[in-house]
Amino acid sequence: MSGPRLLVVGVLAAAFGLRVYGLGVQSLWSDEGASAAMTWRTPAEILAASAGDIHPPLYYLLLRLWTEGSGRTEFGLRFLSVLAGVLTVALTARLGGRLFGTPGRLIGALLLAVSPLGVYYSQEARMYALLGMFGALGMNGLWELTASGWGRRAAAAYVVGMAGTLYTQYFGVLLLAAANLWFGLSLLGRLRKPGAARLALGWVGLQCLVGAAALPWYLAVLPQLGRWATGVPARPLAETARDLAAQAVAGPAWTALGPWVGLAGLGLAVLGVGAFRLNPWAAGFAAVYGAVDLVMPLLDLYRPFYQPKFLLLGLPGLSLWVTAGLAPAFGVGLKPGRWLAALGAGALGGVISLELAGVGAYFVNPAYWRDDYRGLVRVISALGRPADGIILDAPGQQEIFSYYYGGPLPVYPLPRARPPDPAATAQELADLLGRHERLWVVFWGDREADPQGIVEGTLNGSGYRAWDRWFGAVRLVLYLSPRPASELTPADIQFGDALRLTGFAVGDRPEYAPGDIIPVRLRWVAERPVERPYKVFAHLVDDQEFIWGQRDSEPAGGSRPFTAFEPGRPVTDTLGIPVLPGTPPGVYRVQLGIYDPATGRRLPVTDPAGDRVVLGSLRVGVGPVLDIAAYEMGARIGRELGGLTVAGYDLRPQGASQPGSTFRPKDFLHLTVFWQRPGVPTMLSAAGFRVELVDRAGNVVAAAEARPGGPDYPPGLWRPGEIIRTQHRFFLDLPPGEYRVRLSAGAEAEPLAAFKIEG
Template identity: 30%
Template structure:
């Protein structure tokens, strides 16, 4: 008679199958919006990771782990997604040992639970995206093994580390941990119950510093979302969404949910003669029910997506493994029939799940940001993104000739305090000669505050709009105060008068030449004119120019109140190959016709002064 394969061999085979399920599209599928956020967030220094995460809806452990992982494995999207695959794979052996500790039986229940964990669609999908959800099942199963193995060496440590890791990875892990804690306390006897409470207290104490730092911000954010559209829906609506999310039944609808429920109920019925064993189903019931209820209640103030149910996934896998084991005890044919029916029923759903098309946003071209910055950007420049997701996409390009990147967060999900991004940008433009502003969704929301500050504080040299309503602006900073220009008595173009101007004494080769102008509308403006500032070579050739209404087109001329002094900054982006003298001229023209307005003496421009380039 041939020997049966050992449990170890079966777990290895299950792990290999699970790895194969998680591989399709790992490198070829474009990154989703949330994946871009993860890539950029993890690239920040640890202190900044904590600061940004404290204002987000997720704790920091995944981002810290991803940053360390990418330092070892490289910056590619494949390498980043591989971390999730490995985290998901870790849940398979942990599912085996947790199921054995819980079921108090032979290895079969562990093997079946591990197989369910390997197959479960929600776990498969979120094991192959660059998000924290891949790590949650492993942490929860580690905590489950520790809580359900009283007296075992390191069991208490495992419970503490698993619970702490889960809560530092996903806040919604708390619901499954509550279910696990209740079940473990009901099952424990005598001193084991006290030891479990001590380890739970240690985990809570270890979590307390992060909770004190981040949870008040999270609570404030939830309060600010009091008018969330979720308030309009009943709790039952969110419960249905949560159930569908956990099972990823997709086109199967309730048929898929009922099929899984039928297997669980059949397992319970098979164990009814053994009341103690049937009572074991309280564990997955509590953990799954509390998770679905918890995320549904939270959705009233925030949002609900399939990924939020990931904390229930390992306990659903335990329940399926337990039920199949109970059926196998009555007859292997029953277990095979139940497992085969589930696999057959969910087979059509595999195409939508394993093709990895489930995320916050449909995939779009992640290379658009690099393509917009490449023509004029330089390696010595720095680009500031108002949301981390585009920065993550941009970082995947990896070209050495592109600007580096930083951030100034003014768009959901994290909006930084104004003084924080102001200090970051000001500091960066002391060491970088040129800075780019990349504004996702243009001037919407707090973006207008950021761009307005950039236009009034620095010197805009270029502006364009791209896909997804993205604004790209190039800016430079003045290296010290500008010298005042002595203006002639007649500096009026029509009803617009130039009152003051400033230029630097010199400018570095390839830098942005800053020009200060102060305008006054002496009468109401009827024309939407534009101001041009040119840097001319001695032969009259235009070396650099900037055309815009005041404040980089944010203050069109016809909006200027009569008598108000309007400070206007212009930056002239000099080419790297020009060296020598520059003459700076200013004028006004009608963009509708291209015709320049004339000064009282008949000239169409005013020379502000001359200066020379310095450096190599």
């Protein structure tokens, strides 16, 4: 095998490695759940379901066949897309070689092999990698037909590729239009040559074959496509074009690299213009192929639909367009000088570096991962109680939710109809609140299925909203059902100059367990119009002011903001304080306050003076042993220390909503350590535990005692597998530099995390 061929094989191996890396790490998301559900249907059922859907059936039919051998794990479902993605790289290499010779073969393959967009959608159990593969097959056939003369193999590649494209995604018609445009341009150049009429007639015959394959299906589903609600908001053309350019270069994680990535993409688009002088037909073909993606922002003006996944259709063409601009520096069309060769190599290296940076950001940063239904279900399974229920808003989540959830709790897809029936939906919610102790609600796609917010608004007004957590773009909310009405404790507490608390009730029993919800009812009166969207905070705190449960929200879960209060009219607000899993037994206080979310500033409280008020105290007892999924940790480690297992930790600046390791001087560092008793009893350290901050030289610059479980619940009383958390706060009156947090037990020491204090 020659050297260039070996290089192409190496590129294909790299393409495979990038696409298969971590293939089963991420959860399936909603659309992938729909793909998985299709694999359980018969071919006839798939055809019937696709006829009422917005996607043609070919991918689903192939996936069903594929899963008979691969299984239905995340890895197995996605591997078909991996193969399609690698084959697309191979087809792009072949087409690049036909257009620009050996350098074009290698450059085109390399650009697509490391394309973040190509990698991302080759790791998804959806049809977009397959769309790119069929498109590349059809365009290979098209070039052979117009450049090398008529041939059965080229004709078959064109027909199979175009028909496959049309049966994979309806936007495949754009590629068919581009193919006809290119053939028309090539025919214009041959009008005076013999055989032009024969070529035109043959081309018409090929279009008839493609039409005969696709037209019956398209005529049947045309009414359905006309009613398709894209769910994509309209946005300015410039914004869509910038996103397209940035996605083409750096993929979904382009925002991690900075806004200039879009400019780099536009610069690469200009790069191919110079190739028209040297090789107009090859460059023109690449331009027509890539233009399939470039027209999408223009079509988006007519009907908003643009999403990066559709770019897979023309992504090989965009790679070949960049190849057209780089190829002259590698000897295509001219003999490059030393400076041109160096410039071309530098430009290629820069593009590859940008693409690899985008791939790396996608791999390591969970912010760019798919919605985590797997993690969401684990949380429900860990914290769910026998009397709980689960609501899916919107019902379209049933397939992905059932892929992961096989537990005993009943699942209710709401609203039942589209458009929803407000009265029927509200009545069913009232029945569910009376039937279940708590309700878990999974919100995704609710803007389309429940545009009036019937489900959320009804639950906010009737239940105690206690818990919100995001799993990608999916929101999980926990409500405590209404409690028997009790008398409010009268109060007269002024917050700022406009709001007054006139009554409250905390809890409905004297003791709670970790994972429970403490119901709180409040009665507010606005003495004058409120101009700021203030939020209420309710904290469960210990004697050191560490928070062991909290709820921050506008009144009624945001459904009745302070800005909508009528002066002088009392408003009753309900909220729930979740007791954090791992809270040690003891007596805790419930504190209440109001703050401005824009500034973080709390409203002053009068009588007693301060910025918060204590509503009462209650006891937290011993709860059930919970699965580790119940604990929201910044990192899991599972290391032994002093007879206990350090299950994980969470490090962040105090008050930050997300974990972080970068601090400023005078910040407070907040550390939570999760301690677990091993299944097999071990000897606990007699020296106790310490949390230490250590500088780069190994010197301890700050330290605090760690007492897992506190005085009321030492580790000797814990049950096997039980997890208890400790909290620690350090004032960073330290010089800028790099530090490390470590735990120690006598002579043992366990490093936890590095952090940095900026200058």
